[in-house]
Amino acid sequence: MNHQPSSSADAAAERADAWNAAPAPSAQRINSVIDLWLGEQVRHRRKALGLPLQQVARGCGVSVSLLSQIERGLRSISLRTLAALSNELQLPLETLIRNTQHDQGEGAPERSVVRAGMHQRIDLGDKGIHKEKLTPPASTGGVELYRAVIDPQGSTGDALFFTHKGEQVGYVVEGQLELFIQDRLYRLQAGDSFCYDGFTPRRWRNPGPSITTVLWAITGTPR
Structure with a gap:
């Protein structure tokens, strides 16, 4: 019997069905947005150099499990591991930590305002997600504001994740x-809003x- 190859529409439908299936009970905790950004830079650089995870972990003196996390x-x-990764990946330390702090330009004293184009950016290219932290550095940290631009079919992946306890409110x-959210699927359109505990x-x-x-307002991490 001859089997015809699936069309791209069929493949997309299959991916959608798989994504919409009941999620696994386990969930991963994302430590912080900055850690997520740094991790992405490390992974992209390692893959660009064609280095296996085991080799980089050995060169940095850390376990494969830790480097994967x-x-x-x-x-x-x-800081020690970051310096070791900088050396192993042949990447300046300042490049790795770029965008982890606001940079308003040399000599700019203003911390209550962040100009367009100067917000911290986190680009998760393989996931199709691009985030900007909109909160100015003078903020006390009670609430953080983010904007996420998600490419068509972009997603956080098949695995559930969670962050810190605190309210998160979003607007499409x-x-x-x-x-x-846990085991319930919500389909949202422009103008819809939502909330959940982080x-x-x-x-x-x-x-x-x-x-x-999507705009996200997130209460700060408890100190």
Whole structure:
């Protein structure tokens, strides 16, 4: 019997069905947005150099498990490990930590305002997610504001994740958003808003043919 290859539409439908299936009970904790950004830079650089995870971990004197968690944003990077990664990946330390602090330009004393184009950016290219931290550095940290631009079919992945305990409120500016909160799926459109506790396992994606933009207001990490 001859089997015809699946069309791209069929493949997309299969991916959608798999994504919309009941999620696994386990969830990963994302340590912080900055850790996620740093981990992505490490992983992209390692892959660009064609280096296996084991080789880089051995060169840095850390376990493969720890390096894998660092690349996924699940663990913070110590200064010693960051310096070792900088050396192993032949990447200046200042390049690795770029965008982890606001840079308003040399001699700029203003901390209550961040100009357009100067916000911290986190680009998760392989996930199709681009984030900007909109909170000015003078903020006390009670609330952080983010904007996420999600490419068509971009997503956080099949695994559930959670962050720290605290309220998170989102507003869909444009496009579509599929939001899994624990075992419930919400299909959101432009103009819809949502909320959840940051400690609640979740995942999300853009199922549409155009970009999705979402604003998130997140209460600060408890000190």
